[in-house]
Amino acid sequence: MTGPGPGPVAWPPAPIRTERLVLREPEARDRAAFVELFASPEAGAYTGGPRPRDELERALPETPARRPGLFVVELDGAMIGTVELNRRDPEHRSHVRPDAGEAELGYLFLPQAWGHGYAAEACAAALGRFADAFPGEPVVLCTQTANDRSMRLAAKLGFTEVQRFEEWGAEQWFGAWSSLTRSR
Numbered sequence: 001m002t003g004p005g006p007g008p009v010a011w012p013p014a015p016i017r018t019e020r021l022v023l024r025e026p027e028a029r030d031r032a033a034f035v036e037l038f039a040s041p042e043a044g045a046y047t048g049g050p051r052p053r054d055e056l057e058r059a060l061p062e063t064p065a066r067r068p069g070l071f072v073v074e075l076d077g078a079m080i081g082t083v084e085l086n087r088r089d090p091e092h093r094s095h096v097r098p099d100a101g102e103a104e105l106g107y108l109f110l111p112q113a114w115g116h117g118y119a120a121e122a123c124a125a126a127l128g129r130f131a132d133a134f135p136g137e138p139v140v141l142c143t144q145t146a147n148d149r150s151m152r153l154a155a156k157l158g159f160t161e162v163q164r165f166e167e168w169g170a171e172q173w174f175g176a177w178s179s180l181t182r183s184r
């Protein structure tokens with residue numbers, strides 16, 4: 001299908017299994033974990049802040065929205081976070097591929113799941129799936145430089161710095177990744 005996701009891809013996506021995790025589309029049973037994730041002050045610290053729990057309870061649909069490129073990450077049958085590969089908004093163009101909506105990686109994990117390498121394992125698997133579907137196409141990523149964990153993860157995944165800039169009152173790091181240069 002085409003649209004805001006990572007392009008013409010099989011939809012719904014086949015689940016991706018890694019050593020410890022499953023990446024799959026959202027299901028109704030993930031709703032409580034989505035509320036936790038979006039209401040978490042720690043998880044939201046560098047991504048616009050937490051949202052009020054009661055507002056989330058009202059606003060989130062019974063089955064959390066499914067869209068191409070969005071994966072729920074599951075550990076032992078329970079959701080621990082999300083990994084997304086979305087086409088970047090054309091207004092937010094960059095000089096990696098100025099005329100195309102680049103694929104952008106995003107990640108958001110429950111704080112209790114941090115520090116075990118789960119985000120790295122999940123993101124590497126999603127990037128691998130992307131590289132198989134779109135060989136050689138770059139993926140970009142934007143994160144605040146103050147977000148140490150995110151900066152370490154980006155480096156570990158093989159993203160390299162393209163530029164730094166100020167936005168939303170903070171220094172942002174914009175990096176790019178390509179399957180042609182990643183180490184397998």
Ligand SMILES: CC(C)(COP(=O)(O)OP(=O)(O)OC[C@H]1O[C@@H](n2cnc3c(N)ncnc32)[C@H](O)[C@@H]1OP(=O)(O)O)[C@@H](O)C(=O)NCCC(=O)NCCS
Nearest residue numbers: 043046106107108109114115116117118119120149150153
């Ligand atoms: C960014 C974020 C995903 C990073 O999570 P994380 O758990 O630190 O990242 P990783 O999966 O790479 O795990 C790395 C840690 O696991 C540890 N680890 C433990 N067991 C491990 C294993 N088997 N394999 C790999 N690492 C392991 C590493 O030593 C490292 O710990 P350290 O940071 O204390 O040195 C998480 O902090 C988050 O969701 N933040 C909120 C969302 C956000 O800010 N997103 C950025 C905007 S896109």
